[in-house]
Amino acid sequence: MNQTRPIVLAAGGTGGHMFPAEALARELLARGRRVVLVTDIRGKAFGDALPDVPVERIRAATAAPGLTGKLRMVVELVAGTAQARGLMRSLDPAAVVGFGGYPSVPTVFAAQQRGIPTILHEQNAVLGRANRLMVRRAGLICTSFPEVKGLGTADGRRIVRTGNPVRADILALRDCPYPAPTAHGAVTLLVTGGSQGAAVFGEVVPRAVALLPEDLRLRLKLVQQARTENIETARSAYITMGVQAELAPFFRDMPARLAGCHLMIGRSGAGTVAELAVAGRPSILVPYPHAMDDHQTANARALAGAGGARLLPQSEMSPESLSALLAALLADPATLSSMAKAAFAWSMPDAAQRLADAVLARIDGVSTPAGGLAA
Structure with a gap:
C-alpha cells in the first residue's frame, strides 16, 4: 500500500463519534500512517491529545425539528459536500472512515463519488441515521455489537465486528x-x-x-x-x-x-x-x-x-x-x-487494533472474515 496517502476520519463532534475516531487515529499513527480528521465547525476534534493530526472543518448541521430545521440541514449538507469534494481532490486519501453523525456524511459521500474506499464504524446496536445514508456504497461496515438493527442479511459479507474502543484508563x-x-x-x-x-x-x-x-x-x-x-x-x-x-x-x-x-x-x-x-x-x-x-x-x-x-x-x-x-x-x-x-x-478490549486491522486490510484489498477479525 502507498503509506504516503492519508487516511481520512470523518466524524460528528460529539464524544460518542469522536472518541473511536481518536482511538483509531492513535493506532494508525503508531503504525506509521498519516491521518486527517474531518468534522464540522462545532466539533471539538482531538485538541491537544493528537496535535499531529490535521483537522479540516466543513459545513454540516444535525437534524432539527420542523420544516425550517430540515431545510437548514439539507442546505448545510450540500455546502459541506462541495467542500468535501475539494478536500478529496487535494488530499487524495487512501480511504475514508466514517464514524457517524451528520457532519460525517459530506465527506463519506464525496469519497464514494470519487471511488475512494469507504469504511463505516457503527458504535450502537442500531445503525445510526448518518451511517444509514452511506451504508449501501460502503466497502466495509465495522460494528461494535454482534447484531446491528438496520443492517440486512445482504450486508453480511461487508460486516466485521471490531468492537468500540475505550479510553486507556x-x-x-x-x-x-x-x-x-x-x-x-x-x-x-x-x-x-x-x-x-x-x-x-x-x-x-x-x-x-x-x-x-x-x-x-x-x-x-x-x-x-x-x-x-x-x-x-x-x-x-x-x-x-x-x-x-x-x-x-x-x-x-x-x-x-x-x-x-x-x-x-x-x-x-x-x-x-x-x-x-x-x-x-x-x-x-x-x-x-x-x-x-x-x-x-x-x-x-x-x-x-x-x-x-x-x-x-x-x-x-x-x-x-x-x-x-x-x-x-x-x-x-x-x-x-x-x-x-x-x-x-x-467485551472487545482490542477494538482499536481490530478497527485499524480492518481499515488497512480494506485498503490492501484483503478480505476480512464476516463477523469478526482473527484474534
Whole structure:
C-alpha cells in the first residue's frame, strides 16, 4: 500500500463519534500512517491529545425539528459536500472512515463519488441515521455489537465486528478483578447519568434505597452523579437513612469509581456499555427513552442478553421495582460475580487494533472474515 496517502476520519463532534475516531487515529499513527480528521465547525476534534493530526472543518448541521430545521440541514449538507469534494481532490486519501453523525456524511459521500474506499464504524446496536445514508456504497461496515438493527442479511459479507474502543484508563481496569462483595461487608453502588446526572435517577434512587432492608441499606456506600439542583435534597434523604453517600454533578476520576463499585446504575450509550464490559462490572441499565431510534435499549439488551447487565426500562423504573432489583442483586454476590464475568467475556478490549486491522486490510484489498477479525 502507498503509506504516503492519508487516511481520512470523518466524524460528528460529539464524544460518542469522536472518541473511536481518536482511538483509531492513535493506532494508525503508531503504525506509521498519516491521518486527517474531518468534522464540522462545532466539533471539538482531538485538541491537544493528537496535535499531529490535521483537522479540516466543513459545513454540516444535525437534524432539527420542523420544516425550517430540515431545510437548514439539507442546505448545510450540500455546502459541506462541495467542500468535501475539494478536500478529496487535494488530499487524495487512501480511504475514508466514517464514524457517524451528520457532519460525517459530506465527506463519506464525496469519497464514494470519487471511488475512494469507504469504511463505516457503527458504535450502537442500531445503525445510526448518518451511517444509514452511506451504508449501501460502503466497502466495509465495522460494528461494535454482534447484531446491528438496520443492517440486512445482504450486508453480511461487508460486516466485521471490531468492537468500540475505550479510553486507556478504562482499559487498565482489565487488570483490576471484580471485587465481589462479602456477606457482611460494605457494598458500593455507583449511579451515573451523563455529565450532569439524570434527573430521574436523582428522584428515584433515594426513594428506592429507602425501601431496602435495613441491614443492606446500612452496608451501602453510594456514589452518585446528580444534577446540582437535586444534590441537597438527595443528600438530606441519604443522611436521614444513615446511608454513606457521595454526590456530585461530575466525577473526574470515573475509572477509579468504576473499579471500586460492586454494581452500577446508568444509561446505556455505546461508550458506557463498552466501558462496563471491558472493566467487567455488573450493571442495571436504564436506557434513555428519547434516544434516537431507541438505540440505547438495543445496546442494553445486547449486554443483558450476554448476562452482563439487567435491563430496566425507565417506564418501569419505580422506587419499588428498582429497590426490589437492588435488594436481589446486592444480597447475591455470586450473581454479581457471574454478571461481571459475563460482561468481561463479552467485551472487545482490542477494538482499536481490530478497527485499524480492518481499515488497512480494506485498503490492501484483503478480505476480512464476516463477523469478526482473527484474534
